[in-house]
Structure formats: structure tokens, C-alpha cells
Amino acid sequence: MEEGHQLRQVRIEKLEQLRQLGVEPYPYAFESDSRTSELIGKFEDFQEPDKGPRHRIAGRIRSFRGKGKVAFAHIDDGYGLLQLYVRKEEVGEDPYKMVKLLDLGDFIGVEGHMFRTRTGEITLHVKSIVLLAKSLRPLPVVKEKVVDGEKVVFDEVHDKELRYRQRYVDLVVNPEVKQVFRTRAAVIDRIRRFLNDREYLEVETPVLQPIYGGAAARPFTTHHNALDRKLYLRISNELYLKRLIVGGLNRVYEFSKDFRNEGIDRTHNPEFTMLEFYQAYADYHEMMDLVEDMLVDAAAAAAPGGNLVFGWRGHDIDLAKPWPRRSMLELIGERAGEEISLPLDKPRLAALCKKHGIEVEPGMSAGKLLDELFGELVEPHLINPTFVTDYPLETSPLAKRHRSKPGLTERFELIIGGAEIANAFSELNDPLDQRGRFEAQMQLRDEGDEEAQVLDDDYLRAMEYGLPPTGGVGIGIDRLVMLLTGMETIKDVILFPQLRGPLKKDV
RNA sequence: GCGCCGUUAGCUCAAUUGGCAGAGCAAGUGACUCUUAAUCACUAGGUUCGGGGUUCGAUUCCCUGACGGCGCACCA
Numbered sequence: 001m002e003e004g005h006q007l008r009q010v011r012i013e014k015l016e017q018l019r020q021l022g023v024e025p026y027p028y029a030f031e032s033d034s035r036t037s038e039l040i041g042k043f044e045d046f047q048e049p050d051k052g053p054r055h056r057i058a059g060r061i062r063s064f065r066g067k068g069k070v071a072f073a074h075i076d077d078g079y080g081l082l083q084l085y086v087r088k089e090e091v092g093e094d095p096y097k098m099v100k101l102l103d104l105g106d107f108i109g110v111e112g113h114m115f116r117t118r119t120g121e122i123t124l125h126v127k128s129i130v131l132l133a134k135s136l137r138p139l140p141v142v143k144e145k146v147v148d149g150e151k152v153v154f155d156e157v158h159d160k161e162l163r164y165r166q167r168y169v170d171l172v173v174n175p176e177v178k179q180v181f182r183t184r185a186a187v188i189d190r191i192r193r194f195l196n197d198r199e200y201l202e203v204e205t206p207v208l209q210p211i212y213g214g215a216a217a218r219p220f221t222t223h224h225n226a227l228d229r230k231l232y233l234r235i236s237n238e239l240y241l242k243r244l245i246v247g248g249l250n251r252v253y254e255f256s257k258d259f260r261n262e263g264i265d266r267t268h269n270p271e272f273t274m275l276e277f278y279q280a281y282a283d284y285h286e287m288m289d290l291v292e293d294m295l296v297d298a299a300a301a302a303a304p305g306g307n308l309v310f311g312w313r314g315h316d317i318d319l320a321k322p323w324p325r326r327s328m329l330e331l332i333g334e335r336a337g338e339e340i341s342l343p344l345d346k347p348r349l350a351a352l353c354k355k356h357g358i359e360v361e362p363g364m365s366a367g368k369l370l371d372e373l374f375g376e377l378v379e380p381h382l383i384n385p386t387f388v389t390d391y392p393l394e395t396s397p398l399a400k401r402h403r404s405k406p407g408l409t410e411r412f413e414l415i416i417g418g419a420e421i422a423n424a425f426s427e428l429n430d431p432l433d434q435r436g437r438f439e440a441q442m443q444l445r446d447e448g449d450e451e452a453q454v455l456d457d458d459y460l461r462a463m464e465y466g467l468p469p470t471g472g473v474g475i476g477i478d479r480l481v482m483l484l485t486g487m488e489t490i491k492d493v494i495l496f497p498q499l500r501g502p503l504k505k506d507v
Numbered sequence: 508g509c510g511c512c513g514u515u516a517g518c519u520c521a522a523u524u525g526g527c528a529g530a531g532c533a534a535g536u537g538a539c540u541c542u543u544a545a546u547c548a549c550u551a552g553g554u555u556c557g558g559g560g561u562u563c564g565a566u567u568c569c570c571u572g573a574c575g576g577c578g579c580a581c582c583a
Contacts, residue, residue: 006552007517007534067546068539087540104533118541140518141533143544154544155519155532161575162518173518215583262582263508371583395583413583423583451582474583501574 011136014101018131023098025134030109032058036075036082043114043122051113055124057082058109058132060172061102063143071099075108075124078178083123084110091129098131105135142173164497177492184481184493186301188255194294195277200251205240207233207257213459214238214398216451217260220270233259238398238472239459241278242427245470246462253277255477266489267419270498273477282471283426284410288387291414291422291473292321295385295480302484312483313417315383323385325412328374331388335377343407344370344392363447366407367392382415397437397453399425414475421480424473431463 018025034055059077069088074081088096102108112126140162143154156174157163163170163177171177192202210229212219214236222231237256244252258274279287299308299319308319329340336352344366353360358372370392382388390402391411399409410426428434438460444452481493491497 005517010534063543065542065545066539067542070540070542072542072545074543083543085541089540117543119543121541121543123541138517138533142518143532145544152544157518159514159518159575161514164575217582260582263580265582266577268582420583476583499575 007138008136011103011134014103015134015136018098018101018134021094021097021101023131025131027130027132030056030058030130030132032056032077032109035079036077037080039082039114039124040080040122043116052115054111054113054127056109056111057124058107060135061104061106061108064102064104066100069096072123073102075110076172080175083117083121084112084126085115085117085123086126086129090127095129099129102131103135103138104141105137105139107132107135139169140173160491161499164491164499167495180481180485180487180493181495183302183485187298187481187484188477190298190301191275191294192255194297195251195253198251198290200253200277200279201249203241203244203249203252203254205234205237205244205254205256209234211454211456211458212236213453213456215258215260216395216453217262218450220259220261235260236274236474237276238474239456241276242467242470242472243459243462245278245280246465246467250280250468251278264498267479267482269478269490269494272490272494275475275477276472278427278470278472280468280470283469284389284412284424284471287424287471287473288323288325288412290471291387291424291475292323292385295319295414295421295475296321298480299484310483311486313419313488315417317417317483318384319416323387323414325387325389327390328370328378328388328392329390329408331378331382332370332373335381336373340370342405349373365392365394367394367396371395379415379420380418383417385414385416385421387412387414394440396425397441398428398434400428400430401433416483419479419483420476421483422473422475424471427467427470427472429463429467429469431460431467434463435460 015025034057036057036059039055039057057075057077059075061073062076062081063074065072071086073084073086075084086096086099091099109130109132110124110126111128112124115123115125117123140155140157142156144151146152157170163174196202208222208224208231210231212232212235215238217235219232219235222233223229224231234256235258237254237258241252241254254276256274256276257271259271261270262268264270279290296308296319299310300306303310310317310319329342333340336356338352340349346366346369349366349369350360353369353372356373356376358376360369374388378388389412390405390408391399391413393401393407393409396409396411399411402408402410412424413420414422428437438453438455441453442455445454478490478493482488482490485493487493
């Protein structure tokens with residue numbers, strides 16, 4: 001809608017008419033004392049509703065039905081809709097002229113008492129009304145009615161592009177979107193308390209990093225002018241948090257916005273939120289216990305009442321403890337129908353891959369082949385929470401060698417609904433082993449693997465001062481919220497997901 | 508990056524074999540003092556995503572680009 005569009009022009013003209021009536025279209029504040037949802041909820045408590053107390057409430061006009069000298073409207077205060085009943089006789093001549101100049105989308109403040117209309121709807125009987133902000137652009141008009149107790153919505157806004165690009169519109173017209181983001185905040189709050197209660201310290205580490213690390217991914221790069229230096233947006237905060245363990249902050253965590261220069265799909269957004277937490281003197285077994293407790297606790301923020309069954313990706317997922325802990329080799333062996341034994345036999349794994357239609361490239365290590373088999377044969381079938389343990393050494397350069405299984409590490413991933421929700425290790429704390437692992441990664445990098453990790457000398461120096469045995473976990477918060485809210489795409493749990501290109505037209 | 512599908516009024520959507528681009532809601536004017544997808548009458552509203560082509564004539568067919576969705580690839 002360009003500057004001169006008629007719908008917008010009409011509203012601009014109304015601004016002038018309002019000012020001529022002495023109405024300021026953009027006043028400074030309004031003191032409200034109620035919420036729509038509470039007023040409706042408490043209505044039944046009133047002895048004599050029609051003579052009940054006065055309430056003040058502010059919000060956006062979402063529907064309007066003028067009937068001559070009386071008007072009905074619904075106000076939306078962000079928590080729900082409440083019907084208003086306005087009579088010219090009661091609010092006065094001039095205010096009613098103002099009412100006639102109102103549009104859907106305008107913010108108003110009202111004062112009045114509660115009653116029930118002849119048709120049964122709980123309603124605010126307005127005694128006074130003020131304009132709080134005039135809206136110039138028409139919001140999409142969505143109507144609903146209740147049929148047999150079921151809400152039927154008309155002209156619902158489905159257009160994904162409009163919803164993501166103009167999230168402010170989406171939030172107004174699709175009220176369930178607000179609930180997703182309230183749940184997201186509640187889940188994060190709950191996890192933060194869970195960790196604080198266990199004497200974890202919340203910390204902040206650099207987003208701009210001279211060397212990126214802690215994960216296998218391609219980074220975004222940027223440049224610092226004053227330092228004339230290339231910097232990377234973090235792909236992970238793992239190495240910084242472990243430096244803090246070296247320093248004696250024995251339990252640390254950070255909700256970290258990470259950035260990875262990768263494709264975008266239902267489970268990947270270039271910037272996403274990761275929770276990482278590290279605990280000195282713990283191993284991965286202890287971290288599994290902690291993750292299990294943490295996520296069951298977090299689920300309560302999304303589904304009060306102790307319900308632990310969540311519908312997601314076409315499955316009913318039961319989060320009830322305990323969650324099975326299965327080794328990766330065992331799971332692959334079951335699905336492949338043949339036992340995978342140690343030490344890993346690369347030609348045999350390659351044959352197995354080919355048998356299951358997985359492309360084998362010459363440079364692939366035995367561990368990489370195992371990862372491929374797991375992703376193809378096992379992961380999609382793990383619906384209820386499962387801790388998959390003991391990943392190959394080659395693909396886990398920051399994880400400690402397994403205490404009894406050569407060629408594997410003490411690492412687990414938590415898989416729910418076929419998606420990776422958490423990744424964790426007994427952290428590698430042998431600095432010489434770590435140096436060797438970094439060197440192996442650099443070798444892969446030289447061979448063209450752009451996602452191989454980069455050797456971080458300062459991190460090695462820190463570890464040489466001494467890193468205690470440590471358990472560490474990373475949890476993909478966006479995916480966790482998807483699970484707990486039943487959303488099928490990561491775009492639905494990120495307020496402003498990354499989209500290509502600019503707004504295609506000014507609508 | 509590849510394939511398939513889509514983009515028409517502010518919103519939700521139609522448009523026959525290629526033949527004057529329509530409806531509902533929203534908007535404007537008028538009527539209406541308990542309406543509720545309020546109702547009634549009238550009015551206005553379009554670069555059919557952009558560019559090119561075929562044709563007497565393109566929303567429709569062809570090419571190309573943009574954006575979105577889905578799938579694949581990539582991806583802890």
C-alpha cells in the first residue's frame with residue numbers, strides 16, 4: 001500500500017476530524033486496572049454485575065458494530081477479547097462522534113462496569129472512552145463465531161510470508177502465536193531457575209570471536225574496523241565456557257545466540273538459541289540425569305498439570321522418565337540386522353552404507369560412516385526421548401575418550417521425535433590429546449572439509465593449566481520449544497525468522 | 508544448490524477451451540438504542556508479483572527473474 005492508498009488516506013483524514021473535535025489521537029498514557037481475560041473469568045463472582053465496580057482497560061479495537069445511537073465492539077488487550085457496549089446517551093455527544101471515527105486497529109481506553117447482554121455475552125458497559133492511538137493501516141480482518149462451543153474462524157491469515165515478515169500483524173490476528181512465545185519464555189525461565197537452584201552461574205561470553213570453535217559448522221565473518229581484524233560470529237560458546245571451568249567457576253551456563261552459515265529448513269535458522277552448561281567433576285552419565293530432570297521440569301512450563309505427552313511431528317511423545325540410554329553401535333546394529341563390533345571395521349561399514357543406499361566418499365572415516373548409518377537408519381525412528389551414547393572419536397573432537405570402548409567417546413545426544421535436542425560429553429580434558437584432535441581436524445580442513453574445527457591455541461593453553469573432569473551439555477532451545485508447543489517448523493518458534501530478500505511489496 | 512507447487516482488491520478467495528477481472532469481509536455515504544461472521548440500501552476500490560515473448564486478444568500459453576511453501580541435498 002503506497003503512501004496515497006485510499007484506505008490509508010481515509011484514516012489520515014479522520015485524524016484531522018478528530019483534532020477538530022478536540023481529540024488528541026496520540027495521547028501519552030492510560031492507567032488501566034484490568035485484563036480482559038480476568039474480567040471475564042471473574043464475572044460470575046459479582047453479586048450484582050450491573051452495579052459492580054468500575055474497571056479501566058486499554059487495548060486495540062478488533063471488531064465494531066455500530067447500531068445508530070449504540071455500538072458494540074471487541075477490544076483486544078493482548079490477553080483476549082472483551083465486548084464493549086457503548087451508548088451515545090451515556091458517553092455524551094462529542095465522545096460518540098469520536099466513536100464514529102474509530103477504525104479497526106485503533107487503540108482505546110475505556111471505563112465501565114461488567115454485565116451480560118441479552119444474548120449472553122459478558123460485556124463491559126462503557127461509561128467513558130478515550131482514543132489512545134489511531135491506526136492508519138488496515139489490519140487483516142479475521143472474524144470468528146462460536147458454533148456448539150467450537151470456535152470457527154473466518155478469513156484466517158495463513159500466508160506464511162506475511163506472518164513471518166510482518167510478525168506484528170501475525171501476533172494481532174493469530175492469538176495462538178502469542179501463546180507460543182509466552183510458552184517459549186516460560187520454558188527458558190524455568191530452565192534458568194533449574195540451573196540457578198543447582199548453583200550454576202549464568203555468564204556471558206563473546207559473540208564476536210577471533211577464532212570460532214566448539215562445533216562443526218561454517219561461520220559468518222565480519223570485520224572490526226578499529227582493530228582492522230577479521231572476526232567471526234560464534235557458532236558455539238563451548239570453548240569459552242570451559243575456559244571458565246579452568247578458572248574455577250565450577251558450574252556455568254549461557255543461553256547463547258549462535259550463528260551458522262548453513263541452509264535454512266524446518267529445523268535450521270541461521271541464528272538460533274543454544275543453552276550450554278558445564279559442571280566440574282561430572283561425567284556424561286551425571287549429565288544425562290540432569291538433562292532428564294531439567295527437561296521434564298521445563299515441560300511443566302508448557303503443559304501445566306503434569307501432562308508429559310506432547311503431540312509433535314505426527315506422534316504422541318511421552319516425556320515420562322526414565323529415558324532409555326542406548327549405545328549408538330547397539331542401535332545401528334539392531335536396525336542394520338548385524339552386530340557392529342569394535343574396533344570399527346571401515347570396509348565393513350562402507351559395505352553396510354552401500355547396502356542402505358548411502359553414498360560413500362573416499363575420504364570418509366569409519367566414524368563418519370557410522371554417523372551416516374545412524375542418521376539414515378536409526379535417528380528418524382527414535383520418537384520418545386532416547387539418550388544415544390558413545391559416538392565415534394573422529395567426529396567428536398572435544399569429547400573424552402570412552403573409558404572402555406576404544407575408538408569411541410563418552411558423548412551422548414538426546415533424540416526426541418527424530419530430532420536432535422541435546423548433545424553432550426564427558427569433556428576432553430587431556431591437553432595433549434586435545435592438541436592431537438585439533439591437528440586431525442586441521443588435516444581434514446586441509447583436505448577440504450570446511451566444517452572441520454579450527455585449532456585454538458589459547459584454548460589449549462587454558463587446558464594445559466588444568467581442566468578438571470567436566471560434564472557439558474548443549475540444548476537446542478528452539479527445537480525444544482518446537483516440541484513443547486507442537487510447532488512443525490523452527491520459524492514458528494522464532495519471532496523474526498530469517499527470510500530471503502526484502503518485503504516484495506508494500507502491503 | 509536441485510525439483511514440484513504457488514503469487515489476482517487492504518484481507519480470504521473465484522474466474523469455463525485464451526474472449527469485457529468477480530464475490531465475501533474491510534472501506535465510504537445513509538438508516539438503525541442489546542448486536543455479535545449484526546442487518547438493509549447505495550458507492551468506490553486492480554501494474555492479476557516483475558520483465559520479455561506468442562496471439563486480433565494473455566490472470567490463463569512459453570521464456571526469464573523475485574519471493575513463499577513443500578520435498579531433496581547441505582546441516583550437530
